[in-house]
Amino acid sequence: MDAYTIYNKPENDVNLLHWGHFSAPDAFFALKIGQKTVAFVSELEYGRCKQESTFDEVVLLSEVRKKLALTDSNCFWPHFFEYLSKTYGIQRFFIPNNFPAFIYKQLIEHPQFTVDFDEKFFKTQRAIKTETEIAEIRKACALTAATLEHAKAILKACETRSEQLYWEGEILTSERLRFLMESYCHEHGGKADGTIVACGQEAANPHCEGQGALKPHQLIVMDFFPCLQSSHYYGDMTRTIMVGTPSKEQKRMYDCVWECQKHLIAQVRPGVSTKSLMAFAVKFFEDSGFGLKRTENGCEGFIHSVGHGIGLDLHEYPSVGNQEIVLETGMVITIEPGLYYKNIGGVRIEDDVLVTKNGCEVLTHCGYELSL
């Protein structure tokens, strides 16, 4: 038998969530042998893991340690793997790229069993979503969209006085709007962190979270990516909006990104390669006069990829970039073209789409108006 093998914290390798729907603050060991999943946990997690998780078998690690009766704890891992080989009839262990090097080193020094990398399995096993998973992702996407609508309503309700936005009598800042969004989401069953509310030049850095007063007549990028508290499935959306009147330049940039996104979404279907989507976006922006420019402090223009898979992890297989990956029915990906210029700021528009038999279905519903 082959066994797929993980040693990690569930939040650092969500394959553990995929196998066992079990969260724990510390790393634990798990196997997938055929369709069977087995977790090896400490005293502290054993009862809860047996009760709450969907692992087919839950083993108390200290019991195994006792059976092995090792005197030197340094050789635990090779002996443990030998024990696993015998107990479960495993010939080959497959590990992900991020498997701890320290354990790997000990294993390869013992030739009695085979340990090989199979990153592809660990990356791709979650790529095609089941019906249950799609239902969870729909919930996450609905919550994401509702939160962005909430944020837009707040911005719309703002008063503009002497080039400042006031909300309920106070200057509205990135920090405040981020807090209001994350609280709204939390109250409705999600959890969110690192929400981007970046205004003006700040938004020229795609991952800048944003700080200080939000300004009228500036592009405000809101990138929101919560997961559900119950099941840990993610939604991920970006809208770029403005309170006030866009300049010609801002408007042209916005329209170009939106146009590009519509074209990209229209191309998503089974059989299409992610590389072709990326190539389309690069060419579309170049042809529109927004090609990549290299400056002293990095690049300007379209400086990231088109998108990424989404599910139990915020960024998962497939990435929608320069790699050649063929889209399949049941994959869920983001489509998020964007443009970034130091003197203007940023525009990004992001939706999550489910690849369907004949094309794709947009899961995130929220208007695209630039100006509120």
Add this chain to the structure above:
Amino acid sequence: MDAYTIYNKPENDVNLLHWGHFSAPDAFFALKIGQKTVAFVSELEYGRCKQESTFDEVVLLSEVRKKLALTDSNCFWPHFFEYLSKTYGIQRFFIPNNFPAFIYKQLIEHPQFTVDFDEKFFKTQRAIKTETEIAEIRKACALTAATLEHAKAILKACETRSEQLYWEGEILTSERLRFLMESYCHEHGGKADGTIVACGQEAANPHCEGQGALKPHQLIVMDFFPCLQSSHYYGDMTRTIMVGTPSKEQKRMYDCVWECQKHLIAQVRPGVSTKSLMAFAVKFFEDSGFGLKRTENGCEGFIHSVGHGIGLDLHEYPSVGNQEIVLETGMVITIEPGLYYKNIGGVRIEDDVLVTKNGCEVLTHCGYELSL
């Protein structure tokens, strides 16, 4: 020169936060050479990393790739390490145990440079906190305590009707109280997740988050561990409380844990070994008639360790368990004895203490009354 080497996401290896105070959603590569720290990041993060981080040097990874001019991307890592050796005069690379096995495998196949594990460095480099760090941990602990006070005030304001707790006219559940705590914390600059509010038999599993209606006359374990949004430093506290009247058994269990915690805190000082604290707790509980019992579904009694270090990570070096680690001035650890019985539930009392020259200082201030 020696270089300490990390390839990870900052949230999966907070040593990256320690070196650069820079957060990013994807893994990146960083080195510490002597006192100098260097980060190698993508186009997407370059501008922000240069602006926001405290890395001494920020390098655009694509520039290095270009210099290397590799045709086969599979051999990137060995060539990259060779480049690092030459550029920074590095003879030996040290990696943590959780370094990705996939990169490690490629490196050890190239004998032109040395790659060794030095888990001790990566684990212990954050153990002795600087004045700045202690100030941040104080803030985190104050927020943790304030949130627990907030939770207690809610429980105190509850009405008891037909064996249910009502708050503002509605039955108070674990989920609701967790939400109220996390929201309060969020509003005050923290972020919290997985907060434990476990009532009655649920709390017999130390990591059970808790669900459903909270009950009077039952032990309610509230374990709260937020970090600061700004600096990512953690606080970690547990209080066990009850709305109503404890039984003799519940009271005896509570008093025993509290007594044990007071003794443990009184023993914390530089030079004391963590193992001796653990041994004290085990013996104290045994002598009080609360020794470890093995049942079919795991163990009952004192089933975890005394505590753990806390800082940029929730669980960090030193663990306060069966390992022999000598406490030093400037360490911050939790002291959290607990007792767990299937038919009664759980009691855990946890505070964070700073090891000082002559003893320790409790950083988390919140009353110890069992009954509200």
